[in-house]
Amino acid sequence: MQADVPADRAGAQAEAQPVKGREQAGYKEGTSRGTVRGQPGRGRQQPGRPGPAVRCGMRSPELPVPPPAAAPRARPGRGRTRTSESGSASLSLRPALPGQAGPRAGEERAEPRSPPPEGRRGLRAQTSPAPIDGTAPARAGGLGLGGRAGTADGSCLRPGPDPGKGCCPSYQDQNLPPTQLASFPIIRPALQDLASSRWHWADQPPPNHGRGCLYGLVFDAGSTHTSLYIYRWPADKENDTGIVSQVEACSVAGPGISSYADDPAGAGAGLKPCLDRAMKIVPAEQQRETPTYLGATAGMRLLREENSTKAEQVLAEVSKAIGAYPVDFRGARILTGSEEGSFGWITVNYLLETLVKFSFAEKWAHPQDTEVLGALDLGGASTQITFQPGVPVEDRNTSVFFRLYGTDYSLYSHSYLCYGQSQALKMLLAALHQASSRAQISHPCYPKGYKETITVAELYNSPCVRAPSSARPGLVLTVTGTGDTDTCHAAVQRLFDFSCGAQGPCGFNGVYQPPVRGHFFAFSGFYHSLHFLNLTGGQSLSLVNATIRKICNSSWKQVQELFPTASRTQIRDACTASSYTLTLLLQGYKFNVTTWPNIHFIRQVANTDVGWTLGYMLNLTNMIPSEPPPAVVGLLRSIWIAATVLLAIMLLLSSCLLTATCCQRDSSGYEQL
Numbered sequence: 093m094q095a096d097v098p099a100d101r102a103g104a105q106a107e108a109q110p111v112k113g114r115e116q117a118g119y120k121e122g123t124s125r126g127t128v129r130g131q132p133g134r135g136r137q138q139p140g141r142p143g144p145a146v147r148c149g150m151r152s153p154e155l156p157v158p159p160p161a162a163a164p165r166a167r168p169g170r171g172r173t174r175t176s177e178s179g180s181a182s183l184s185l186r187p188a189l190p191g192q193a194g195p196r197a198g199e200e201r202a203e204p205r206s207p208p209p210e211g212r213r214g215l216r217a218q219t220s221p222a223p224i225d226g227t228a229p230a231r232a233g234g235l236g237l238g239g240r241a242g243t244a245d246g247s248c249l250r251p252g253p254d255p256g257k258g259c260c261p262s263y264q265d266q267n268l269p270p271t272q273l274a275s276f277p278i279i280r281p282a283l284q285d286l287a288s289s290r291w292h293w294a295d296q297p298p299p300n301h302g303r304g305c306l307y308g309l310v311f312d313a314g315s316t317h318t319s320l321y322i323y324r325w326p327a328d329k330e331n332d333t334g335i336v337s338q339v340e341a342c343s344v345a346g347p348g349i350s351s352y353a354d355d356p357a358g359a360g361a362g363l364k365p366c367l368d369r370a371m372k373i374v375p376a377e378q379q380r381e382t383p384t385y386l387g388a389t390a391g392m393r394l395l396r397e398e399n400s401t402k403a404e405q406v407l408a409e410v411s412k413a414i415g416a417y418p419v420d421f422r423g424a425r426i427l428t429g430s431e432e433g434s435f436g437w438i439t440v441n442y443l444l445e446t447l448v449k450f451s452f453a454e455k456w457a458h459p460q461d462t463e464v465l466g467a468l469d470l471g472g473a474s475t476q477i478t479f480q481p482g483v484p485v486e487d488r489n490t491s492v493f494f495r496l497y498g499t500d501y502s503l504y505s506h507s508y509l510c511y512g513q514s515q516a517l518k519m520l521l522a523a524l525h526q527a528s529s530r531a532q533i534s535h536p537c538y539p540k541g542y543k544e545t546i547t548v549a550e551l552y553n554s555p556c557v558r559a560p561s562s563a564r565p566g567l568v569l570t571v572t573g574t575g576d577t578d579t580c581h582a583a584v585q586r587l588f589d590f591s592c593g594a595q596g597p598c599g600f601n602g603v604y605q606p607p608v609r610g611h612f613f614a615f616s617g618f619y620h621s622l623h624f625l626n627l628t629g630g631q632s633l634s635l636v637n638a639t640i641r642k643i644c645n646s647s648w649k650q651v652q653e654l655f656p657t658a659s660r661t662q663i664r665d666a667c668t669a670s671s672y673t674l675t676l677l678l679q680g681y682k683f684n685v686t687t688w689p690n691i692h693f694i695r696q697v698a699n700t701d702v703g704w705t706l707g708y709m710l711n712l713t714n715m716i717p718s719e720p721p722p723a724v725v726g727l728l729r730s731i732w733i734a735a736t737v738l739l740a741i742m743l744l745l746s747s748c749l750l751t752a753t754c755c756q757r758d759s760s761g762y763e764q765l
C-alpha cells in the first residue's frame with residue numbers, strides 16, 4: 093500500500109507468493125537468475141491478449157507457470173490460523189491479463205497458512221534523491237508533487253502542478269545530488285546520479301518520441317483499499333534510467349476490492365472516479381498507448397482461497413470497468429507474495445539508484461561501492477521481507493535471483509500471509525476471545541476505558557481466523573480495553589512461533605531466514621504505525637520502546653487528548669499496531685539493537701510512494717534491462733582500447749629495450765675479443 097489512507101480502513105491484507113525458480117520470463121527459480129530485459133513499451137498487449145513477448149527478465153510470451161507453492165518450512169501455528177507466505181525462488185514478471193486471476197492454484201494458499209514465495213523481476217531505477225522519513229524531498233526539477241490532500245472519494249492525493257501537460261523533468265534536472273540522505277552513507281552514493289537505460293530503447297525509438305511525456309497507470313488493489321498510481325517519464329528520455337516519477341496517487345473510495353465478493357460490480361464502479369481523474373491528466377492523444385495495470389494483493393489472495401469464483405468475478409468486473417476507458421489496459425491479476433516483495437525491493441532500489449548510476453566518467457555503470465537496500469513491507473493482510481543476505485540462501489523457496497543492468501542479485505524474500513497489520517490485529521482479538529471463552533473480551537492493548545462491541549461473524553470473517561465451533565455468528569462480544577503493556581506484549585508475541593528448530597536461522601513460524609544484512613526501507617504499515625507516534629525519525633530503539641510502553645499504558649481519555657485529530661480507530665490501535673510492528677521487526681525478522689538503526693521508515697522517495705507498483709510497472713514495460721546499458725559497454729570498450737594501446741606501447745618499448753641491450757652486448761663482446 094502506498095497511498096495515504098485512513099488507518100481505520102477495514103480489510104484484510106494479502107501477501108505475496110513466491111516465485112518458483114523458473115527461468116522463463118525474467119526470473120528464475122532456485123539458482124537461476126532472472127533477467128530483466130527491457131523492451132520498448134511498444135508491443136503492449138491488449139486486454140485479453142497474452143502479455144508482451146518480452147519483459148524484464150522474461151523472454152517468453154508465455155506466462156510463467158510457477159510450480160505449486162513450495163512448502164515453506166513454516167510450522168502450523170499452534171492451533172491458530174496462521175498463514176505465512178514464503179519467498180520463492182526467482183521471480184518472473186508475467187504479463188497481466190485482463191480477468192486473469194493471478195497465480196494458479198497451488199501458488200498461494202491460505203490455511204495452515206504457509207506463505208507462498210513470490211516471484212520477481214527486475215526493473216530499473218528512477219530518480220531523485222530522497223529524504224528518508226515520510227516524504228522524500230522532491231527531486232529538483234521533478235514533477236513537484238505537493239503534499240497530500242484528500243482521500244476517500246476518488247480525489248487525488250498529491251496533485252502535480254501541471255497535470256496533464258507540462259513536462260517531464262529533464263534529465264539534467266533530475267540528476268541532482270541528494271540532499272536529505274546525507275546521514276545514510278550507504279544510501280547516499282546511490283542517489284548521486286540517475287540510472288540510465290537508453291541502450292534499452294536504442295534500437296527501437298519510443299512510439300511517441302517527441303511528445304513530451306509517456307504515462308503509465310497502476311492500480312494497487314490492496315486488502316484494505318485501492319489506489320491508482322499515475323506515473324510519467326519523458327518520452328525523449330525513455331531510454332534513460334531514473335526518470336519515472338509519480339504524478340498522482342488517487343485513492344479509491346471504500347474498502348479493498350476483495351470486500352466486494354458479494355457485489356463484484358461495485359468493485360468496478362468504485363474505480364471510475366480515479367480513472368476519470370487519470371483521463372484528465374493523460375493527454376487524450378496518448379491515452380490509448382498508456383499502459384494500465386491492476387494488481388491485487390493479499391486481500392484477493394485470501395478471497396481466492398475462500399472462493400475462487402468470487403475472486404474471478406471481482407477481477408472480471410474491475411477489468412470491465414478499466415477496459416471501458418481508452419487506455420492500453422494490460423490486465424488485472426493477483427500478485428503472488430513473492431512478486432509483491434520483489435517489486436517493492438526493485439522500487440526501493442530504483443528510487444535510490446543503487447542498481448546503476450552515472451559515474452564520474454559520465455557513463456552509466458553499476459555502482460561498485462553501493463549496497464542495495466532491503467525492503468520491509470507491512471500490508472493489511474501480509475508482510476514481506478526482501479534483502480540481499482551475506483550468505484547463500486539455503487532455501488530455494490525463499491531465494492530470488494535477478495539480473496539487472498548486467499549485475500546479478502541473489503536475494504532472500506518471504507511473504508507471510510495473515511501477518512499484515514489488519515489481519516494480525518484480528519488474529520489477536522480472536523485469540524483473546526478464545527482465551528476468554530465469554531462474550532466479554534479484555535483487550536490489554538486497547539486503552540483503559542475504551543469499549544466496543546463486535547459480533548462473532550464480524551470477528552471471524554477472514555480465513556486468517558478460525559471461529560470456534562461453538563461460536564454463534566450473531567453473538568455480540570463486548571471488548572474492553574485494559575491498557576496493560578506487559579500483557580499486551582505477551583499476547584502479541586503469542587501470535588508468532590519464534591522457535592527455529594534444527595532448520596537453522598529463521599524468521600518466525602519456522603520459515604528459513606538468513607540474518608538481516610545492510611540497510612532497509614520499511615514502508616506501508618511499518619511506516620504508518622510508527623509515524624503516528626512520531627517514531628520514524630531515526631529514534632533509538634530504547635526511545636521507541638519507551639514511547640510505545642507509554643502509549644500502551646495510557647487511558648482512552650489520555651490518548652484522545654494526545655491525538656485530537658486522529659480517528660477513533662487510529663487511536664484505539666496505536667498501542668496494538670506499534671507493539672505488533674516492533675515485535676515483528678525484532679522477534680520476527682530478527683533485527684536487534686545493533687541493526688535497528690539500519691531500518692529507515694519511509695513513505696515516499698522523491699515524491700514517489702514506496703511500494704510494489706512502480707517496480708511492477710517498470711518490469712512490465714521492460715524499463716529495467718538485464719544487461720548493462722551501451723554506455724557501460726562503451727566504457728568497457730574504451731578501457732579495452734586503452735589497455736590494448738598501452739600493451740602495444742609497452743611491447744614496442746620492450747622490443748626497443750631488448751634490441752638496445754643486445755646491441756650493447758654485441759658491442760661489449762667485440763671489445764672484449
Ligand SMILES: Nc1ncnc2c1ncn2[C@@H]1O[C@H](COP(=O)(O)OP(=O)(O)OP(=O)(O)O)[C@@H](O)[C@H]1O
Binds near residue numbers: 313471473617
Ligand atoms: N495513512 C495511513 N495511516 C495509518 N495507517 C495506515 C495508513 N495507510 C494504511 N495504513 C494501515 O497500514 C496497513 C497497511 O496498509 P496498506 O495500504 O499497505 O495495505 P494493503 O495494500 O491494503 O494490504 P495488502 O498489501 O496486504 O493487500 C493497514 O493496516 C492500513 O490500515
